[in-house]
Amino acid sequence: MSGHDDSTSYDLAVIGGGIMGSAAAIQAAEGGMQTVLIEKSELGSGASGVNAGTLSLQIKRVRLMPYAIRGHALWEHAGDRVGFRRTGGLTLAFTEPEAERLTTTMAMKKEAGAPIVMKSPAEVAALEPGLNKQVVLASYCAEDGYANSSLTGVYYRGLLAGAGVRVHERLAVDGIARSNGAFILITAAGPIRAKRILIACGGWMKDVAAMLGVDLPIRVRINTVAVTERCPPVVGSVIGHATGLLTLKQKTNGTILIGGGWQGRGTPKDGRGEVVAESLLTNLRLAQFAVPALGSSRIARVWTGFEPNVPDFYPLAGALPGVPDAFILGCVRGGYTIGPYIGRLMGDLILGREPEMPLFDPARFAPAKAQAAATH
Known part of the structure; x- marks a missing residue:
């Protein structure tokens, strides 16, 4: 107006x-x-409108878990109006140190109220056969999913x-x-x-x-998100990595959204942030390692969004x-x-x-x- x-x-x-x-x-x-x-x-x-739309309890901080659970319920209530989908989510560990970190972290998040269970490599392969077979351990939350932030x-x-x-x-x-x-x-x-x-x-x-x-000591991160062209079905769950450096999901139209907090450059005063090629490529390499079929997919669009934080x-x-x-x-x-x-x-x-x-x-x-x- x-x-x-x-x-x-x-x-x-x-x-x-x-x-x-x-x-x-x-x-x-x-x-x-x-x-x-x-x-x-x-x-x-x-x-609010340019993030990857991930609704994963597994990637929330322990102290914020009660807020995340209630927020997740509000998105679920909004349903189709925001493109809500509950798909379940897997967070993957590919090495023993990653598995130890995942076990410790998810135990705390489960205690905070997130319905998280651990999955063996065989269970992961049965649930998501398109994932890299080098998975050592994974955590799973049936409540995880996504909405359409646009x-x-x-x-x-x-x-x-x-x-x-x-x-x-x-x-x-x-x-x-x-x-x-x-x-x-x-x-x-x-x-x-x-x-x-x-x-x-x-x-x-x-x-x-x-x-x-x-x-106030507010700083700003410039998070990068990428989306592929439409692909045949390769993954049904929301996929993350034990380091927190990957979020990945395939939407109902076949496109795959890839994020994980990899940084671009710029400031809010400048308008939209700028994509940094090396940062984006590192994100995409990790995504392709987790889901090898991504190697035959093309990126259709990449964008950034500003995320403020305090110390x-x-x-x-x-x-x-x-x-x-x-x-x-x-x-x-x-x-x-x-x-x-x-x-x-x-x-x-x-x-x-x-x-x-x-x-x-x-x-x-x-x-x-x-x-x-x-x-x-």
Whole structure:
């Protein structure tokens, strides 16, 4: 939506129209807040829409597992609207050290609630005959699967409309001021006034928080994803590797999506990141080693997406330190899976409710003075 006369003073303005910002906006609106969402591009056009769509509990950190399980259930509930498929997932070890690492890691994740079982080489071969026969051990989770991340924007656009959230797409926030206890968001189409704000704009969060004088140690990874041409069926499960450096799945149309966090280059300010050939080739070599039939497939497209993180790799989810009525949400590893749920929790926090599960206070990275201000 471009061009507007927003004389309304909203209860909440959400900056960022990805999964987390949208989910928080919907929760706040359904809780009675008059809510506006501002997105500099289109809904779901950032990391929420360009990731590989993997919904694997096996690749989630132990402490985040309860959030991932609940987020996974929300994607399953969305079903065909987001292209949800439960395929089961295998994480492979090809050496004894990898097998030891896999055994230890998956035991902790199973204890955290993921329904993971270990599979012998013979069981792996029976389940997925197209995999490399050098598998030493694998873990399996029947809940693993994927959704179509390119449907994120369409899906949330409908939910936002249903909740009565005012949405402005292709409208950047150029500055934030304070006046009479409210925030004034400066945009090319005019000011937007709100009592509270939520910063949930992914790789751009650091810059927006800086508009309020808050410096958070947010860094950005430039993850690369590749997709092949349509191929005959070669693998049915979501495939990962014990190192965490591979995700692979064949979709119903025959294309195979390949990821694993291999890095491109660039910054959010520059727009889309740039693919680094050597990084991509290393990713593809590992994928072909795991699934040898990929050697006869051609790559159709490669792209990148920005994934923000902080030094401890746990989310920023809570009040913005030192700025009353401002909140921030992002830096969630596995954010595609976890996003719908942690967004709901943030909406509850903004509504003044006690979230069902604890959030991750951003004040842990703030200077002592800002931490003190945030607790008073």
